[in-house]
Amino acid sequence: MSINSAMLAGVSGLVANSSALAAISDNIANVNTTAYKRNQVDFATMVTSQAVKGEYSAGGVQGTSKQFVSQQGLIQSSSSSTSLAISGDGFFVVTTKGAGLAASDPREFTRAGAFAPDAAGYLVNDAGLYLQGWPVQPNGTFATDPSDLSKIGPINVKNLGAAVRQTSNLGISANLDQTTPVGAAAATYNKATKSMAAYAATGTGTPPDAPPMELSVVDSMGGTHKFALAFEKTATPNTWNAEIYAVPASDVLTTGPNGQIAAGLVKFNTDGSIDLANSTLFGAAGAPPTINLAASGGLAPAWAASLGIAAQPLSLDLSQFTQLAAATTVNSVTSNGAAVGNIVGVQVGTDGVVSALFDNSQVRKIAQVAIATFPNADGLQAVNGNAYMTAMPAGQMTLKTAGAGGAGKISPSSLEASTVDLSTEFTGLITTQKAYSASSKIITTADNMLTELINIIR
Structure with missing residues (x-):
C-alpha cells in the first residue's frame, strides 16, 4: 500500500x-x-x-x-617551537606510544600538530600521539624510505647529552706595525734554540716584537687550549719570524722547543698585504696554512699523552693579516669550535628537520619528520584523537620529506585550525x-x- x-x-x-x-x-x-x-x-x-x-x-x-579530510585549514601562529602545521598535502605519522615501539604497533596519521616533549623527551600531541620521523645518521643525513614504516621512529628531543665541536678552522684579522724597529734580539733569534716559544715558557728565549696573539682551540672532548701566534721582525724588509706554540707547552708533543708547533717566516707585499705564497710558517713556501695534531701519544706534533684526546686538523686563515704603518693590533679572531654545551631549545625547519639548540651556539640534527600522503585522503578511516588509519578507499600510502613529491611543507611554530x-x-x-x-x-x-x-x- x-x-x-x-x-x-x-x-x-x-x-x-x-x-x-x-x-x-x-x-x-x-x-x-x-x-x-x-x-x-x-x-x-x-x-x-x-x-x-x-x-x-x-x-x-x-x-x-x-x-x-583533504580540505586545508587556516594556518595560525603558535608560541611553541614544536607546534607544527602542514601547509599542503600530507599527514604526520604518529603512534600511541613512544618508548618500546615495535614494528607490529599500529601507525596512525594526523594533522593535529600541537606537539610538545613529554617527561621522557618524546614529541607527543594533545591526543597522546607520538610524532615519527627518520633518525639522523652518523654522517648527518637521513635514510628516508617511501614505504618502510619500520625505518621511522619516535622523535626524542631531550636525551641527547652534551654537544662539543672541536676547532678545525681559525681565522685571524690583525695588523703588524710596519714601523717597528728591528730589535737586537733579531740577530740571535733561532727557532730551535733561542725561540719565542722558549721565551714564553722560560723567559730565556727571544722576546716577540708584539704581544702574542692568543688563539683558543677546542679539542675533541670539549676542553679548551691556548695557542699563541708571535712575531719577531727581521732585518729583511717586510719579513717577520713567526711561531705558533702551546701555552702551557705541556699540552702538546712537538719536535720544536717548549711547545712550538710551527715556526718560519711570514712575508708581506709592498702594499702591506700578506704574501702567503712566499711565507714558510707552515713548512715550504706556499704550503697550506694547516696544522695536523696527531692523537694523544702519537708522532709529533701531537696532543700530550696525558690528555687522551683525538687527532685534530687545524686550518688557519691568515689572509686578513696586514703590515701597515699603524699600531700592531688584533682586529678579530674567529673559530668554529665550541666547548661543552647543554640543550636549551628545539627548532624545526620547513623541510621537517628537527634540531636541538645548545647553549654553546651549536645546532645538532635529531630527526626529519616523515610526511605520509594518500591518493584519496578523504577515504581514510577516522579514529579517536583527531587521527586516521589506512583504508582501502584511501589508496597506497607514501612517505615523503616535507615539500618533496607533492607533500606539503612544515610550518614551524604554527597550528592548523579546524x-x-x-x-x-x-x-x-x-x-x-x-x-x-x-x-x-x-x-x-x-x-x-x-x-x-x-x-x-x-
Missing part, C-alpha cells in the same frame, strides 16, 4: 536528518579542535520498483556520510530541523489516513 511506503519514507527522512544533525553536532563541538576536518551527510534518493500500474510506492531518502564554518553549520541546523519536522509530519499524516481507512467499516 502506498500509504505504508509514505510512512516508511518519512521514517527514512527522520533517520537521514538525524545523521545530518549528528554530523553538524560533531562539527560545532570541534570548531576549536586543531586540524579538525568537518563532516557532512549528503542525501540520496531511494527508488522502489513501481510494480502496480497507477500506484506510486515511495522509496525515501538515504544519508551518506562524507569526510573533507575547517568548521559556524555560519554554515548553524544554517544547516535550521534546515535539518525543518526537514526532520517535515518528515515527522509525513508519518503523522500517513497515520491519520490509515485511521480514516480503518474507520470506514464503522
Whole structure:
C-alpha cells in the first residue's frame, strides 16, 4: 500500500536528518579542535520498483556520510617551537606510544600538530600521539624510505647529552706595525734554540716584537687550549719570524722547543698585504696554512699523552693579516669550535628537520619528520584523537620529506585550525530541523489516513 511506503519514507527522512544533525553536532563541538576536518551527510534518493500500474510506492531518502579530510585549514601562529602545521598535502605519522615501539604497533596519521616533549623527551600531541620521523645518521643525513614504516621512529628531543665541536678552522684579522724597529734580539733569534716559544715558557728565549696573539682551540672532548701566534721582525724588509706554540707547552708533543708547533717566516707585499705564497710558517713556501695534531701519544706534533684526546686538523686563515704603518693590533679572531654545551631549545625547519639548540651556539640534527600522503585522503578511516588509519578507499600510502613529491611543507611554530564554518553549520541546523519536522509530519499524516481507512467499516 502506498500509504505504508509514505510512512516508511518519512521514517527514512527522520533517520537521514538525524545523521545530518549528528554530523553538524560533531562539527560545532570541534570548531576549536586543531586540524579538525568537518563532516557532512549528503542525501540520496531511494527508488522502489513501481510494480502496480497507477500506484506510486515511495522509496525515501538515504544519508551518506562524507569526510573533507583533504580540505586545508587556516594556518595560525603558535608560541611553541614544536607546534607544527602542514601547509599542503600530507599527514604526520604518529603512534600511541613512544618508548618500546615495535614494528607490529599500529601507525596512525594526523594533522593535529600541537606537539610538545613529554617527561621522557618524546614529541607527543594533545591526543597522546607520538610524532615519527627518520633518525639522523652518523654522517648527518637521513635514510628516508617511501614505504618502510619500520625505518621511522619516535622523535626524542631531550636525551641527547652534551654537544662539543672541536676547532678545525681559525681565522685571524690583525695588523703588524710596519714601523717597528728591528730589535737586537733579531740577530740571535733561532727557532730551535733561542725561540719565542722558549721565551714564553722560560723567559730565556727571544722576546716577540708584539704581544702574542692568543688563539683558543677546542679539542675533541670539549676542553679548551691556548695557542699563541708571535712575531719577531727581521732585518729583511717586510719579513717577520713567526711561531705558533702551546701555552702551557705541556699540552702538546712537538719536535720544536717548549711547545712550538710551527715556526718560519711570514712575508708581506709592498702594499702591506700578506704574501702567503712566499711565507714558510707552515713548512715550504706556499704550503697550506694547516696544522695536523696527531692523537694523544702519537708522532709529533701531537696532543700530550696525558690528555687522551683525538687527532685534530687545524686550518688557519691568515689572509686578513696586514703590515701597515699603524699600531700592531688584533682586529678579530674567529673559530668554529665550541666547548661543552647543554640543550636549551628545539627548532624545526620547513623541510621537517628537527634540531636541538645548545647553549654553546651549536645546532645538532635529531630527526626529519616523515610526511605520509594518500591518493584519496578523504577515504581514510577516522579514529579517536583527531587521527586516521589506512583504508582501502584511501589508496597506497607514501612517505615523503616535507615539500618533496607533492607533500606539503612544515610550518614551524604554527597550528592548523579546524575547517568548521559556524555560519554554515548553524544554517544547516535550521534546515535539518525543518526537514526532520517535515518528515515527522509525513508519518503523522500517513497515520491519520490509515485511521480514516480503518474507520470506514464503522
